[in-house]
Amino acid sequence: MNKLPEPYRLISFDTIDSTNKYALDVAKQGEEGGLWIWAGEQTAGRGRRGRQWSSEKGNLAASLLLLSPAPPNVVGQLPLLTATAVHRAICDLIPPHMQAALRIKWPNDLLWGDQKICGILLESTFLVDGRQAVAVGIGVNCRTHPDKTDGLKAADIAQTGYDVSPEQLLERLIWQMADRLSVWQQGSNFAAIRDDWLSCARGLGQHVVARLPNETVEGTFEMLDEDGALIMRLADGQTRTIYAGDVFLPGM
Numbered sequence: 001m002n003k004l005p006e007p008y009r010l011i012s013f014d015t016i017d018s019t020n021k022y023a024l025d026v027a028k029q030g031e032e033g034g035l036w037i038w039a040g041e042q043t044a045g046r047g048r049r050g051r052q053w054s055s056e057k058g059n060l061a062a063s064l065l066l067l068s069p070a071p072p073n074v075v076g077q078l079p080l081l082t083a084t085a086v087h088r089a090i091c092d093l094i095p096p097h098m099q100a101a102l103r104i105k106w107p108n109d110l111l112w113g114d115q116k117i118c119g120i121l122l123e124s125t126f127l128v129d130g131r132q133a134v135a136v137g138i139g140v141n142c143r144t145h146p147d148k149t150d151g152l153k154a155a156d157i158a159q160t161g162y163d164v165s166p167e168q169l170l171e172r173l174i175w176q177m178a179d180r181l182s183v184w185q186q187g188s189n190f191a192a193i194r195d196d197w198l199s200c201a202r203g204l205g206q207h208v209v210a211r212l213p214n215e216t217v218e219g220t221f222e223m224l225d226e227d228g229a230l231i232m233r234l235a236d237g238q239t240r241t242i243y244a245g246d247v248f249l250p251g252m
């Protein structure tokens with residue numbers, strides 16, 4: 001790995017249980033923010049909603065530990081910021097004609113067509129000194145993929161005919177994240193991140209279905225609000241703000 005942007009550091013493991021778990025554990029032991037943790041494979045990779053994330057050799061599994069990166073009420077913008085960084089990092093390594101198929105599914109999955117190739121999981125805890133330790137976990141299927149992830153079909157980058165190594169991708173990602181974090185942290189400047197996110201979004205302006213814990217809502221995916229929540233226009237003309245849930249194009 002070439003030189004990293006200041007003040008970031010990198011620690012790597014051949015095998016670990018979970019890079020997210022490691023990040024939060026070392027934060028409790030006094031580690032400072034800005035540490036990237038990278039593993040060749042994970043034995044207990046964590047996915048959203050307590051699911052397991054399959055994390056085999058040849059794929060990227062990494063977490064960035066941040067300490068109080070922003071006020072707690074805007075930390076929810078970080079997964080969207082991260083998705084744009086991963087999107088850019090992958091696009092830098094594949095030819096332009098392949099890039100159009102790579103889209104961000106709200107809020108932070110990356111899909112190749114209909115198939116998931118990247119998942120992002122933020123986990124956080126408050127330390128005894130009051131700071132919030134945040135693990136930004138990123139899993140990208142570079143060379144292998146499970147059958148399904150999160151109820152979606154999965155894919156890997158190699159299937160497109162382009163081999164992207166986890167090392168190459170991580171290096172790009174570290175720089176992309178550093179650039180975005182420095183902009184965002186100047187007064188929690190989310191506008192630029194949101195515009196970037198919208199330019200890579202899947203389903204914007206289209207009819208989408210949101211599966212929420214207690215109901216299913218359908219409407220047009222109209223916008224993101226200033227916190228990154230999805231604004232949906234319902235059939236009766238009202239808007240509905242979706243803060244959490246799974247959003248699909250019909251038929252997926």
Ligand code: BTN
Binds near residue numbers: 063120
């Ligand atoms: C999802 O379910 O979509 C999120 C998956 C996040 C997986 C990554 S791999 C690196 C980091 N460490 C973990 O244990 N999980 C995240």
